[in-house]
Amino acid sequence: MKRILILTILVLGVAGCAAVTERFGLGRKAGGTAQEGPIDPFVAADPAEVPTLDLATAAPPPPPAARSAEALDTTTPEQRAAAAVPAAAGGRVLGTTVAALGDPTQPGLWLKTPLVAAEAKGRVTNPATGKSSAVTLIPLGGAATAGSQMSLSALRLIGASLTELTEVEVALEG
Known part of the structure; x- marks a missing residue:
C-alpha cells in the first residue's frame, strides 16, 4: 500500500x-513560434529596464452601483483621446485574437491575452471599424490561439460590441 x-x-x-x-x-x-507558447515582448536583459505601465490602472474603479456601460467606463475623455492617437511606426504585430469583454469592473485600457508572456504596452485594432486603442497587454494563460479578454473601455474605444466576440489585431508599441 x-x-x-x-x-x-x-x-x-x-x-x-x-x-x-x-x-x-x-x-x-530557441526560435519558437507563436503556436508553441506566448511571445516574450522584452529584449532587455535587466528587468529594471522594463518601463512602468499605467494604462491598466489609469482610471479609477467604477462606483459599486454602476450598471450601465457608461457608468462602468471610468476612463476620462482625455485618456480615451490619448489612447486613440495612432501609434508611431515601429511596433511589432503579435497576431490576431478573438476578444470578449473581460471584467467590466476592472478599470483601464487593457487586453489579457496569451500572445504575451509579460506585461507590455500594446495596441489593439478592430479591422471592422479601423479604430485602435493603446492598451496594456497582460499575460493570460493558454495557447497562443486561445481567445483574449478586453476591458470595457478598450472595447468601446475601438467600436466593438460588448456582447459579441470581436477579432482584433494585437501589436506591441515601440
Whole structure:
C-alpha cells in the first residue's frame, strides 16, 4: 500500500513539473513560434529596464452601483483621446485574437491575452471599424490561439460590441 501511495505521489509530482515549466515558458526551444507558447515582448536583459505601465490602472474603479456601460467606463475623455492617437511606426504585430469583454469592473485600457508572456504596452485594432486603442497587454494563460479578454473601455474605444466576440489585431508599441 505504501508503494502505491509513493508511486502515485511521484507520478503527480512529475506531471506538476511539466505544468509549471509550460506555464512559465521554461525549457522552450530557441526560435519558437507563436503556436508553441506566448511571445516574450522584452529584449532587455535587466528587468529594471522594463518601463512602468499605467494604462491598466489609469482610471479609477467604477462606483459599486454602476450598471450601465457608461457608468462602468471610468476612463476620462482625455485618456480615451490619448489612447486613440495612432501609434508611431515601429511596433511589432503579435497576431490576431478573438476578444470578449473581460471584467467590466476592472478599470483601464487593457487586453489579457496569451500572445504575451509579460506585461507590455500594446495596441489593439478592430479591422471592422479601423479604430485602435493603446492598451496594456497582460499575460493570460493558454495557447497562443486561445481567445483574449478586453476591458470595457478598450472595447468601446475601438467600436466593438460588448456582447459579441470581436477579432482584433494585437501589436506591441515601440
